[in-house]
Amino acid sequence: MRKPPAISCDVITTSDKKTIFAVRVDSGPMIRKKIEDFEKLYSKFKDNLPVSTAAPPKKKLLQADAKLQEKRRQWIVALSQTLLSNYYSYDDVRDFFALGNSDDADDSHVDLGPKEITTACAADFDFLTTIGKGSFGRVFQVMHKETGKIYAMKVLSKEHIRKKNELFSHLQKEKHFSEARTRFYAAQIASALGYLHDNNIIYRDLKPENLLLDKDGYLVLTDFGLCKEGMTPNTLTSTFCGTPEYLAPEIILKKPYDISVDWWCLGSVVYEMLYGLPPFYSKDHNEMYNRIVNEPLKIKRSISNASTDIITGLLQKDKTKRLGYKGDFNEIKEHEFFKAIDWDKLLRREIKAPFVPRIESETDVRNIAEDFVKIKINPASLAPQNLAMTQRDHDFVDFTYVQKNPMAS
CATH class of the missing domain: 3.30.200 (Phosphorylase Kinase; domain 1)
Structure with a gap:
């Protein structure tokens, strides 16, 4: 039996008064399910569950809705821990909790060294x-x-x-950034991803919320919870993880993927910095996934040819045609978009930041x-x-x- 996982479960009431339970297993992806989904999962395994496993809570006469939902939340946490402790390798369980392929399960632990x-x-x-x-x-x-x-x-x-995040807050406030400011930030992001890749680490969760500004206006990459080590240029993995708006097509299609998914994420963030929203954004996740996988990239004419070209190159749905697939960071830094960047000066922090927080x-x-x-x-x-x-x-x-x-x- 596996060690009981850490389960977080939150109750969400939608605008149409429906109740959704948002569940996360350890640092894995968030799933959102109705109580009926958990009841079906319980029914599928109940004959093999320990006798101590409680049945789904039912609404009692005159019982307050908030009290019922809290009981259901507690039951979901207990059921999830029981199933994941005893039946972690079962496809029905792993698919339900969006934990990817069982073959990749043992590799999902992130160990960044001593x-x-x-x-x-x-x-x-x-x-x-x-x-x-x-x-x-x-x-x-x-x-x-x-x-x-x-x-x-x-x-x-x-x-x-x-x-909450400082760069994200500034982007929300200013709607979008200039090309020069976007280039300054993108160069630092690319450098950080290149450093991780050089150490055989895939990042997998690049988004504005994970980018902080220091007192000098330089970026700090944070939150390494979805990193995976041992990812050489030829290594593939298949764990479904990341943030919906920035997922590469191959992750959505549940295909094996490599470190080039980080360059897709960079393209999405560059696009968002220039336009204010991710490239295939929709409030409906299924619609957004469909756009990422199937719809062509739409770029307004308000940006330069170099900006258009790097976004187009990074957001290639075919990873073998994606900018960075062949030469990783070295291929990225040679792009025309970064022609104005002195990479050595950037590393030494000698380039004046376009925005410096007043501190x-x-x-x-x-x-x-x-x-x-x-x-x-x-x-x-x-x-x-x-x-x-x-x-x-x-x-x-x-x-x-x-x-x-x-x-x-």
């Missing part, structure tokens, strides 16, 4: 102000008492993690929404102290290291 683990607890920090709040937790600006360093601490009531100190929160900053910190709301943990990954040594800028001396 780890040096240091535990920390809430008592090690001074809580300065609230800088974010979501459905599942709150983000605080904190200062480490011993070192004086400033951190963002996310306090969660559930294992589901949801992030007067490490504790400056002027770029944080005022609604968050006004929220008072309640120590009683902090997570249990043994939950906090930091990890250092061998493959990312010096990843955020900044060489001294000779232009500043």
Whole structure:
């Protein structure tokens, strides 16, 4: 029997008053199902389930709807853990939870090398102000008492993690970026992906929400939860994962794929930075998947030929024709779109960023929404102290290291 997985389950009420249960297994994709779907899955396996497994909760007379949905949510979590612990290799189970092929299951664990683990607890920090709040937790600006360093601490009531992001916020506010600004960001993204690929790591979750701006206006790539190591240029994998708007056609079609899916994602993000929305966007995921797989790319004439060409090259549905498929990052950096980029200067951070956040100190929160900053910190709301943990990954040594800028001396 497998170790019980971490299951997050949230109740969503749609605009037409229907109830949907959003379930995620460990760091896998989110699935959205009705209670009837889980009841059918239960019926299929109930004869082989432990006798302690409860039947689906039924509505009682005069029972409040919220109480019923909470009971159903708890039942779904328990049922999911039982099925995934005992029948993980069954196709019916893996397909239901969108976990990909069983042959790829053992390879889905992301190990980024030897780890040096240091535990920390809430008592090690001074809580300065609230800088974010979501459905599942709150983000605080904190200062480490011993070192004086400033951190963002996310306090969660559930294992589901949801992030807001600075680049995404700026893109929403400004609708779209200029070609020069898009080029500056795209060059850094391509460099980061190239670094990962050089270390045989596929990223698989590139999107504006995972791109942060530092105090100098340079990008920081975050959230390596969907990375997979051991991905050489000739290696294939088949796990269905990523964010719907940015999935490459071969992932949607559940075909084996390689590191070139990251270059598709780069094309989608470049397109979004220039136009404000992903290239095949639709509120309906099935319609969006159909567009990604079957419909031709539509590009307005408001951008340069170089921008049009790189987007077209990156968003080739046939991965063998996709820009970056043959030469990976070296092929990307030679494209006409990046002609103005001095890659060595970019790596040394000598290129002036087109936008620099106005920050007067490490504790400056002027770029944080005022609604968050006004929220008072309640120590009683902090997570249990043994939950906090930091990890250092061998493959990312010096990843955020900044060489001294000779232009500043």
